[in-house]
Amino acid sequence: MQSKTIAALAAATAFATTFAPPAAWAQDTIKVGVIASFSGPFADYGKQMQGGIKAWMAQNGDSVAGKKIQIIYKDTTGPSPEIAKRLAQELVVRDKVDFLAGFGLTPEALAVAPIAQQAKKPMIIMNAATSIITTKSDYIARFSMTLPQISAPMGDWALKNKIKNVATVVADYGPGIDAEKAFSDRLVKNGGKVVEAIRVPLRNPEFAPFIQRIKDAKPDAVFVFVPAGEQSIAFMKGYRERGLAAAGIKVIATGDLTDDHVLPAMGDNTLGVITTFHYSAAHKSPENDAFLKSFAATNPQGGRPNFMAVAAYDGMNAIYQVSNKLGGKIDGTKAMAVLKGMKINSPRGPISIDPTTRDVVQTVYVRKVEKVNGESYNIEFDQFPNMKDPGRQ
Ligand code: PHB
Secondary structure (H helix, E strand, C coil): CHHHHHHHHHHHHHHHHHCCCCCCCHHHEEEEEEEECCCCCCHHHHHHHHHHHHHHHHHHCCEECCEEEEEEEEECCCCCHHHHHHHHHHHHHCCCCCEEEECCCHHHHHHHHHHHHHHCCCEEECCCCCHHHHHHCCCEEECCCCHHHHHHHHHHHHHHCCCCEEEEEEECCHHHHHHHHHHHHHHHHCCCEEEEEEEECCCCCCCHHHHHHHHHHCCCEEEEECCCCHHHHHHHHHHHHCCCCCCCCEEEEECCCCCCCCHHHCCHHHCCCEEEECCCCCCCCHHHHHHHHHHHHHCCCCCCCCHHHHHHHHHHHHHHHHHHHCCCCCCHHHHHHHHCCCEEEECCEEEEECCCCCCEEEEEEEEEEEEECCEEEEEEEEEEEEECCHHHC
16 A cells, blocks of 8 residues: 555656646646737837836846746737727736736726626736726726826816816716716816816817817816827817917816927926826925836836836835745735735835725825926926725715
């Protein structure tokens, strides 16, 4: 009996030695599948996230708890929920990832939520900002923002600064509708008035006719949410060309409009624009200095990092913390328990993950575009600390 066991053991050992898996096999790696657009109109979203991930890994190494961190990037070319869903399925079934991450655009995050739920894969949101997203799977944690969290404070700030009659312009999909509602509800509650509410299509909006309508309504200010990037440039161009500034109509917006990455290219017509947001490249802290330095070193062609790069950097921080706590053995349910209540000293300031909603809690800053050494920056001058998503407090 005993000799049989020994023989079996010897055979097993011989098998294990002969067929020992190479170092890069699944058990030695923690795999992170990053789904975002790396081409098409929102290509910058993926690139900013990749930049933030690289910045994190350059500072913190590429292994945790004895395992190599492997990042698998997938391009949705989006906005494309169908492609995002197919890519998530491939990552789960074929690549056997431990984490899903990325998600610049709300429709893509919503399309992947049921897969995270079914496969019990932690899904780390690095931008998509419609409030409802985190309710679509127990496995989602958001490290970016929600539009209501950012927009409601602007409703307070406007009234305090004698801006009473406001026209709103938002992209006609989840985050835009969230921004419009949160801002308008707060403005009206404070005694202000929405004189015109305009929704523009997500794809290739033509701003000129909408901007004329705003001018005709003669508000004190126009409140804007458009997805960061090309549309910000198009809106500000129309604002200048149609003479809204000359007519004394101010721009107040979520910081997507004056996104740090495109701001240097937007010209002087952004000077004086007031926004509320969670991150500015001009934020003064040792954490932000270290982030900016690492981003510049790892992304020599990357320009200025924006809020998506920071959310990706923090999302990686979270993935490293989870991997460490679980000793490198990733179980989706245990990972969520670690994510709930997690605290991070982010380049934007301190953040935490609300244990009930799995959404980020953070300071929302009021900023003004100003020139510093000849370059435009969002300069923070007021703040709303500890903001949760106001819809779900
Ligand atoms: C989103 O689709 O959720 C989204 C996209 C761009 C932004 C903010 C939110 O700037």
